Amino acid sequence: MDPFRLQNILNEELRAFAIKDYCPNGLQVEGRSHIKKIVTGVTASQALIDAAIEREADAILVHHGYFWKGESPVLTHMKGRRIASLLSHQINLLAYHLPLDIHPTLGNNAQLAALLGIELRRGLEPWDKNSVAMVGELKSPMQGAQFAAHIEQVLGRQPLHIEAHQRVIKKIGICTGGGQSFLPLAAEQGVDAFISGEISEQTTHTAREMGVDFFAAGHHATERYGVKALGEWLSEKYQLDVCFVDIDNPV
Structure with a gap:
């Protein structure tokens, strides 16, 4: 599946454009042009990216992505390493915040x-x-x-x-x-x-x-289940290979 088609499917299901948010919802980092395998998780941490790389995923779908309002736009240190990992492995990153909450x-x-x-x-x-x-x-x-x-x-x-x-x-x-x-x-x-x-x-x-x-x-514990359910919905409806990865977080 093309990443922009996947974005359109998710935008429509989650009514993303009807909801004001603190971050961009949808495709945040563009990777390879065909998506078959998706890793889902709560937050686009380096640990989740590494898990997606290990599983040779084409895309990551999360609740907490990047580019939050008021956040520095520079790609340095932790943020730079995360983006570099996604780009070097051509992994698409899609994120949905408030649309996935509600x-x-x-x-x-x-x-x-x-x-x-x-x-x-x-x-x-x-x-x-x-x-x-x-x-x-x-x-x-x-x-x-x-x-x-x-x-x-x-x-x-x-x-x-x-x-x-x-x-x-x-x-x-x-x-x-x-x-x-x-x-x-x-x-x-x-x-x-x-x-x-x-x-x-x-x-x-x-x-x-x-x-x-x-x-x-x-x-983390209260927000594991939305993105997991969304991934399962994608798998069932569009025959995508979706795997939920739960990165331990005590907060």
């Missing part, structure tokens, strides 16, 4: 919710049809400590649990990755708990004072 079935929020038994109901930001954060309900309501244990069992990583009440958790807000800033808005909408990847210092105080249990389950 896709209703393949997205990070949707995939994490399905794994944890959360039925998503609506966007947390009612004024934005492309809301990054979501609100849903636990299919099997449980206490906070039980939900923390459930997250650990599903993700293989113990979450940081800020306990703020003794209520059973049913209504829950969710935003994978660095979504902790949505906690106040979620609290105003009456959620019992909020789950994200990261936590900030002030998140603890906000959770306690607004009475919402908060679960920080890891940026």
Whole structure:
């Protein structure tokens, strides 16, 4: 498959042009003209590039790519080495950030919710049809400590649990990755708990004072599943050879 055709397929499925983002979505580095084997992963780190080279992949598809807003444009040091590796091996790099977070079935929020038994109901930001954060309900309501244990069992990583009440958790807000800033808005909408990847210092105080249990389950751990699902979709629909490579990251 031609890399630009692959980009068009992904752009259409993820509605990439309809979503404002902090980075370019789509083909970020052009490599060889025919793509058959794809390596997917969360972040376009050197370790993932090396894994793609070892597997003789034609393309890498990630959630966290390059060229972020405010980032220095110079190709030196770590960034220069990464780009040089891609170019010297003619490996295409495609990346999708927010479009992959919010896709209703393949997205990070949707995939994490399905794994944890959360039925998503609506966007947390009612004024934005492309809301990054979501609100849903636990299919099997449980206490906070039980939900923390459930997250650990599903993700293989113990979450940081800020306990703020003794209520059973049913209504829950969710935003994978660095979504902790949505906690106040979620609290105003009456959620019992909020789950994200990261936590900030002030998140603890906000959770306690607004009475919402908060679960920080890891940026990487909460965002493994969207790009993996997207790769599986490509493999099934377009008969591409796709391999998900999980580069260990404790954060």
